[in-house]
Amino acid sequence: MKALFQKSPRWLLVLVGLAIFGIVRAPFEEHTRKKLVDSHLLLPPPAQDAIQQMSQSALMGTLGGLRTLVSSYLVLEAFEHFSNKEWEELRSAYAIVTSLEPRDENHWRDVVWHLGINATANMQLDETIPEFERKRRFNEYALLAVELAEQGIAQNPDSAVIRQQLAEVYREKLKDDCATARVYQDLVGLPEAPQYAERFAGYFLAKCPGHEQEAYDHLLRLYYEGEHNHVASLIITIKDLEKQLEIPRSLRITEPYPDLPGLTQP
Amino acid sequence: MSEPAVEVKNLTKVFSTGLSKNYVVAVDNLSFEVAAGEVYGLIGPNGSGKSTTMKVVLGLMAASSGSAKVFGLDSGDIRARNEIGFLPENPYFYKHLSGEETLKFYGKLCGIKGSELKDRIADLLKLVDLENAANRRLGGYSKGMLQRIGLAQTLIQNPRLVILDEPTAGVDPVGSRQIRDLILKLKEDGYTVFLCSHLLEQVQEVCDRVGIIFKGRMRREGTLDELIQIDSQTAMTLENASPELMSKIHDLIASDEAAGIIEEGHPRTTLERLFIQIADQNKKEESA
Amino acid sequence: MSDSKTTLQSPARSVPLFSISRVWTLAISTLTQLIRMKTFYFLFAFAVLLLVIGNFNFASSPAQALSTIKKVSFGAMDLFAWLFAIVATALLIPRDIEDRTLYTILSKPVRRIEYLLGKLGGVLIVIGISLSVMFLVCAGMIQWQEMGYIADEVSASPNGISDETRQAILLIEKNGFHSDLAVAALASFMKAAVVASVTILLSTFASSSLFTIIVSVLVFLVGHAHTMATNFWLAETDNNMVVQMLLKLFKIIIPNFQIFSFSEGIVQGAALVPALIWQMTGLTGAYLVVFLLLSLLTFVDKEF
Ligand SMILES: Nc1ncnc2c1ncn2[C@@H]1O[C@H](COP(=O)(O)OP(=O)(O)OP(=O)(O)O)[C@@H](O)[C@H]1O
Ligand SMILES: [Mg+2]
Numbered sequence: 013m014k015a016l017f018q019k020s021p022r023w024l025l026v027l028v029g030l031a032i033f034g035i036v037r038a039p040f041e042e043h044t045r046k047k048l049v050d051s052h053l054l055l056p057p058p059a060q061d062a063i064q065q066m067s068q069s070a071l072m073g074t075l076g077g078l079r080t081l082v083s084s085y086l087v088l089e090a091f092e093h094f095s096n097k098e099w100e101e102l103r104s105a106y107a108i109v110t111s112l113e114p115r116d117e118n119h120w121r122d123v124v125w126h127l128g129i130n131a132t133a134n135m136q137l138d139e140t141i142p143e144f145e146r147k148r149r150f151n152e153y154a155l156l157a158v159e160l161a162e163q164g165i166a167q168n169p170d171s172a173v174i175r176q177q178l179a180e181v182y183r184e185k186l187k188d189d190c191a192t193a194r195v196y197q198d199l200v201g202l203p204e205a206p207q208y209a210e211r212f213a214g215y216f217l218a219k220c221p222g223h224e225q226e227a228y229d230h231l232l233r234l235y236y237e238g239e240h241n242h243v244a245s246l247i248i249t250i251k252d253l254e255k256q257l258e259i260p261r262s263l264r265i266t267e268p269y270p271d272l273p274g275l276t277q278p
Numbered sequence: 279m280s281e282p283a284v285e286v287k288n289l290t291k292v293f294s295t296g297l298s299k300n301y302v303v304a305v306d307n308l309s310f311e312v313a314a315g316e317v318y319g320l321i322g323p324n325g326s327g328k329s330t331t332m333k334v335v336l337g338l339m340a341a342s343s344g345s346a347k348v349f350g351l352d353s354g355d356i357r358a359r360n361e362i363g364f365l366p367e368n369p370y371f372y373k374h375l376s377g378e379e380t381l382k383f384y385g386k387l388c389g390i391k392g393s394e395l396k397d398r399i400a401d402l403l404k405l406v407d408l409e410n411a412a413n414r415r416l417g418g419y420s421k422g423m424l425q426r427i428g429l430a431q432t433l434i435q436n437p438r439l440v441i442l443d444e445p446t447a448g449v450d451p452v453g454s455r456q457i458r459d460l461i462l463k464l465k466e467d468g469y470t471v472f473l474c475s476h477l478l479e480q481v482q483e484v485c486d487r488v489g490i491i492f493k494g495r496m497r498r499e500g501t502l503d504e505l506i507q508i509d510s511q512t513a514m515t516l517e518n519a520s521p522e523l524m525s526k527i528h529d530l531i532a533s534d535e536a537a538g539i540i541e542e543g544h545p546r547t548t549l550e551r552l553f554i555q556i557a558d559q560n561k562k563e564e565s566a
Numbered sequence: 567m568s569d570s571k572t573t574l575q576s577p578a579r580s581v582p583l584f585s586i587s588r589v590w591t592l593a594i595s596t597l598t599q600l601i602r603m604k605t606f607y608f609l610f611a612f613a614v615l616l617l618v619i620g621n622f623n624f625a626s627s628p629a630q631a632l633s634t635i636k637k638v639s640f641g642a643m644d645l646f647a648w649l650f651a652i653v654a655t656a657l658l659i660p661r662d663i664e665d666r667t668l669y670t671i672l673s674k675p676v677r678r679i680e681y682l683l684g685k686l687g688g689v690l691i692v693i694g695i696s697l698s699v700m701f702l703v704c705a706g707m708i709q710w711q712e713m714g715y716i717a718d719e720v721s722a723s724p725n726g727i728s729d730e731t732r733q734a735i736l737l738i739e740k741n742g743f744h745s746d747l748a749v750a751a752l753a754s755f756m757k758a759a760v761v762a763s764v765t766i767l768l769s770t771f772a773s774s775s776l777f778t779i780i781v782s783v784l785v786f787l788v789g790h791a792h793t794m795a796t797n798f799w800l801a802e803t804d805n806n807m808v809v810q811m812l813l814k815l816f817k818i819i820i821p822n823f824q825i826f827s828f829s830e831g832i833v834q835g836a837a838l839v840p841a842l843i844w845q846m847t848g849l850t851g852a853y854l855v856v857f858l859l860l861s862l863l864t865f866v867d868k869e870f
Contacts (some may be wrong), residue, residue, distance in 0.1 A: 024861055044846065077827045115831075118633050370666055384670065
């Protein structure tokens with residue numbers, strides 16, 4: 013035995029040792045890896061198309077366990093693109109960032125904000141682009157923001173911040189009250205949802221044609237839920253809806269019109 | 279004297295060099311003993327296998343064949359290393375440590391602790407005359423100082439055997455005298471010293487017995503007197519000899535049929551002469 | 567030295583089979599060496615990096631800013647840990663051989679496993695100290711920023727804390743400091759420990775530091791491709807046998823470093839699963855033991 017040990021080349025013995033250890037640990041490692049990925053402690057490898065878009069050094073870094081550094085660097089680069097109003101470049105930088113760290117809701121929120129709010133605002137203002145092209149690109153960015161928000165929500169089903177950003181795009185840019193209401197309604201019940209989400213869902217539903225009754229029921233329920241919901245907008249919206257829906261006087265809420273500056277009592 | 283301090287028997291060490299099947303026989307069937315308490319010197323030219331022999335004795339290298347024992351223990355035995363203090367050729371220690379820290383480090387490696395270690399370090403620093411440099415980092419030590427701190431390091435665990443590989447290489451005459459005196463002191467204190475060198479003068483001054491090694495093989499071995507003495511010859515060293523006296527001596531020798539002058543001149547180190555003689559012999563053997 | 571005559575007659579002192587105090591001596595000496603090589607100056611660079619990131623206002627929201635500071639600082643910690651593990655380990659042993667310091671060490675009653683353990687231990691102590699310091703600096707920085715952002719939110723709503731403000735503060739806190747982050751630093755340490763043990767194994771074979779460093783870095787990078795190898799190549803049925811065999815061999819021989827990157831998930835706020843952290847600790851231990859034993863296999867009768 014000793015003679016055998018002394019005769020065989022060491023690298024061979026080491027290789028055999030490594031192989032045995034490798035075979036023993038492989039199933040354990042695969043099991044642990046799956047559990048780590050399931051519990052979101054470990055990020056799965058980036059998607060194939062993101063890999064193809066990455067520069068060589070970014071790819072090396074990513075494969076070498078420097079993923080967070082690479083993505084932080086790309087966020088920095090994206091900010092540079094934002095400052096220079098280079099929206100296409102910003103978009104592709106975030107495509108990689110969100111692929112590297114799909115579980116970071118901040119990235120999704122930011123890209124939706126950049127494209128849905130900043131890029132669209134830029135399209136409204138930028139005089140160097142012809143009018144029709146600006147309109148087209150305004151719509152394109154807004155819709156792209158919506159699509160990215162939906163991707164982000166699919167990756168982070170519990171995310172409130174992405175939905176809030178999405179609602180802002182619908183509300184401020186696309187002026188789609190029905191969709192805005194839907195997104196606010198989606199927020200309800202999420203762990204980090206703002207408390208106003210449920211009320212907002214009602215306000216925008218009220219503006220969504222054909223959903224007035226639904227909005228009225230929704231808001232009235234909130235009204236009777238407690239004093240904390242008796243905010244001015246809620247009362248005004250309910251009173252407007254009471255008129256629109258011709259609710260009998262006896263069923264209307266007794267609260268007077270809130271006394272707000274700049275608000276004219278009808 | 280029961281057990282020899284070092285016992286090397288038929289030691290052969292072969293190095294394979296490179297990928298091709300080239301071999302260097304560094305040590306070739308070497309046998310010798312170092313008795314406990316003596317100072318033994320292995321001398322030989324560069325590349326004759328002195329360092330290799332020492333490394334095998336220390337267990338830093340395995341013998342290709344044959345054996346090396348220290349106080350009856352196989353040289354690979356870790357217990358043997360408790361009995362050996364080793365100073366490699368051109369020793370370097372951690373440059374970032376001070377002299378005192380260096381000794382502390384090696385002392386702790388030998389399992390010495392606390393006040394025992396402290397006292398030991400103080401003794402040794404005094405012995406090698408480095409008390410004033412104890413707190414300086416070794417990066418700033420001169421060659422001679424390094425050699426001396428190295429010598430102190432070999433003694434830290436109070437070993438029975440001290441192995442010194444060219445203890446005076448690169449040290450100036452004053453420094454080598456200091457080291458030579460230290461070796462003599464060690465001998466006086468009962469340590470066994472096994473050293474190697476190609477500086478014959480020094481070996482001659484400190485060694486009880488000498489082995490001359492050439493191309494890995496022992497050529498001559500014995501006490502200094504035995505080695506140097508040539509029975510058929512008589513050397514005479516004169517002082518203040520006048521030319522008249524010299525011519526008288528020449529005449530006298532000429533009158534004798536059997537006698538003759540082999541060499542005349544100012545005296546040289548006799549060991550050196552022997553050394554060169556063996557080298558010549560070796561050359562002749564090779565060309566033959 | 568008067569007692570030397572008596573030791574002359576005494577029998578050989580015995581040497582314990584394994585001495586933790588010798589390992590400790592070697593580890594502390596390695597630590598001292600690394601300190602005196604001024605490696606800890608790196609920490610200043612780290613602090614500067616943190617300050618730059620902290621005051622660089624590119625983030626769209628406080629949450630994003632905090633998240634970025636965390637990611638960059640923990641990413642830098644991770645990078646430091648494994649890179650340092652490779653370079654320090656690869657430099658120290660060959661340096662001892664070159665300087666012949668190894669001769670004097672090994673000619674003392676020191677077992678070779680103790681030497682390897684001491685060197686590895688020293689490197690790991692340095693990494694542990696550095697990671698702890700960096701973690702504390704980083705924790706302080708994040709908490710300071712977090713408090714600043716919260717104060718901003720509060721002062722922005724002078725009429726008491728509204729719903730919205732509370733929401734914003736919650737979001738800031740969610741992205742701010744969390745004690746779980748200590749485990750992220752621990753994860754980097756585990757990764758570095760495994761990398762160091764791989765480097766030790768390589769350095770017992772290699773003849774130069776540079777070679778060891780290059781090969782170790784390669785092994786480390788390639789060690790992240792396990793899952794990709796499985797997903798992209800092993801799944802393809804039309805690959806030929808040889809490629810399949812080579813990939814299988816690669817998967818068996820090369821450590822899986824990717825699974826040691828779980829600090830990323832912690833930094834992004836994933837909830838800890840203690841059982842998994844224990845499993846990873848165990849795996850790290852297994853790597854250390856196996857790689858040290860394999861290193862010993864070559865080192866035990868290596869000639870210098
Ligand atoms: N590790 C090694 N690998 C290959 N050859 C070696 C090795 N060590 C020594 N040698 C060879 O063995 C021979 C003896 O070397 P060694 O160092 O023992 O000589 P030495 O007597 O100590 O010489 P010097 O006086 O120069 O120190 C030399 O030819 C040397 O080249
Ligand atoms: Mg030599």
